[in-house]
Amino acid sequence: MKATPLAIPDVILFEPEVFGDERGFFLESFNQRRFEKAVGKPVSFVQDNHSRSVKNVLRGLHYQIQQPQGKLVRVVQGEVFDVAVDLRRSSASFGHWVGAYLSAENKHQLWVPEGFAHGFVVLSETAEFLYKTTDYYAPEYERCVIWNDSDLGIDWPISEAPALSKKDQLGKSLADADLFA
16 A cells, blocks of 8 residues: 655555456555554554535534544545645644545545544545544534635635535634644
8 A cells, every 4th residue: 555645744645556357356445554654653443434425515624622533534435525634733734734536436545633624525426435533523522614714725626615514614714713732
């Protein structure tokens, strides 16, 4: 599996080796030793999540201010544009974002470490999104930065306003958000 740090080096794009022929394909979607070598530290996952969304749904930018979650995300059906935003005030990349196209076709995965907000927009008719998390979901600590915050300037590849949940409509600006040290 190829591991490539993005413009924010803590966020890593994983590209699996795919073995395929006329019968289909095989890939190793996760290997603890290789993953930890790429991220440079021990990581334990405690929860797997699966969501399905229709085209133009935007989920995020979510994070937990306590019990922060690292996320290893991938798409098994469809395509999304996936975004990680650095919310660590002490980081040189604080307030910066990186994005990657994840799809069933390219089979890429994105590591979004603790201290980042995470979100994605669905580009295909539907998408099924899987993610492993390093801590349990804790709704009392969940926070949301608004997807279109002008201070972030995320270049979402959409031409119309996305479909948002009530929670995501109420996201805060980066300036007003609870942040990490």
